[in-house]
Amino acid sequence: MTLPLELDHIVVRRDGRNIVDDVSFVVSPDQNWLVLGANGSGKTTLLRVASMYEHPTTGTVRVLGEQLGRTDVRQLRRRVGYASAALAAQFRAELTAVEIVMTARYAALEPWWHRYDDADRARALDCLGQMDVERFADRPLGSLSSGEQQRVFLARTLMTDPGVILLDEPSARLDLGGRERLVHALDDLASNPDAPPFVLVTHHVDEVPAGVSHALLLRDGRAIESGPIDEALTAESLSACFDMPINLERRGDGRFTAWSSH
Ligand SMILES: Nc1ncnc2c1ncn2[C@@H]1O[C@H](COP(=O)(O)OP(=O)(O)OP(=O)(O)O)[C@@H](O)[C@H]1O
Numbered sequence: 450m451t452l453p454l455e456l457d458h459i460v461v462r463r464d465g466r467n468i469v470d471d472v473s474f475v476v477s478p479d480q481n482w483l484v485l486g487a488n489g490s491g492k493t494t495l496l497r498v499a500s501m502y503e504h505p506t507t508g509t510v511r512v513l514g515e516q517l518g519r520t521d522v523r524q525l526r527r528r529v530g531y532a533s534a535a536l537a538a539q540f541r542a543e544l545t546a547v548e549i550v551m552t553a554r555y556a557a558l559e560p561w562w563h564r565y566d567d568a569d570r571a572r573a574l575d576c577l578g579q580m581d582v583e584r585f586a587d588r589p590l591g592s593l594s595s596g597e598q599q600r601v602f603l604a605r606t607l608m609t610d611p612g613v614i615l616l617d618e619p620s621a622r623l624d625l626g627g628r629e630r631l632v633h634a635l636d637d638l639a640s641n642p643d644a645p646p647f648v649l650v651t652h653h654v655d656e657v658p659a660g661v662s663h664a665l666l667l668r669d670g671r672a673i674e675s676g677p678i679d680e681a682l683t684a685e686s687l688s689a690c691f692d693m694p695i696n697l698e699r700r701g702d703g704r705f706t707a708w709s710s711h
Pocket residue numbers: 463464468486487488489490491492493494495652
């Protein structure tokens with residue numbers, strides 16, 4: 450079985466500090482992961498390593514069975530759906546929504562770097578439709594609201610039928626309705642046996658879709674819990690993660706609520 454993602458003893462050292470400190474996790478095809486942690490705990494860095502935009506100082510990264518350092522990263526990146534604020538910021542505001550989605554085909558930032566055909570455009574329109582933003586297909590990115598832009602970048606992650614989807618705080622700029630639509634879209638992915646697994650980075654447990662099966666909790670770059678979500682995500686582990694007493698409830702619909710009481 451080819452594993453979508455294998456991170457083995459990953460260390461990322463910057464300015465004399467391990468900002469990711471010996472983290473391992475393996476995503477199987479039938480799993481969807483939550484990566485949770487406070488600001489600065491290393492979530493974005495870990496996802497940048499998984500998406501092959503950053504090399505670890507030590508440790509081994511395998512994506513879709515291929516080992517980073519022994520494969521053509523540009524080819525492999527095309528098979529990974531990745532969305533993050535930093536990636537989104539690299540696109541020109543003049544590009545239209547459909548152009549942005551199409552660039553995923555070559556993991557590119559500019560449509561003129563490659564040739565696209567009618568089938569690419571149709572595929573991109575379909576992806577925009579899945580995120581309910583097909584009507585903005587020909588609008589420049591800069592004319593869309595931040596939430597609309599966010600959905601365009603989520604649509605971009607679907608373009609290549611990726612083997613794994615990596616989402617770094619995908620609901621950061623969405624309003625409540627947008628966030629809930631996103632959660633439902635991720636639940637649809639989670640319940641579709643043909644859909645790729647996803648890794649969702651967030652600091653908010655209330656936006657964790659019910660279909661997420663596993664959780665990795667980070668604190669100061671270290672994994673403090675990792676495994677099936679009902680074992681890894683508890684009031685105790687959350688309290689340790691955020692360094693304050695936190696209550697956690699899992700509702701009947703599978704969604705979580707967390708709060709601290711004084
Ligand atoms: N290039 C770098 N050089 C030095 N320190 C860095 C570098 N990149 C990140 N850091 C630091 O590493 C830590 C982890 O950063 P990272 O962005 O991975 O955290 P995060 O968990 O995603 O945070 P947030 O929830 O705030 O987005 C932070 O303290 C950050 O300041």
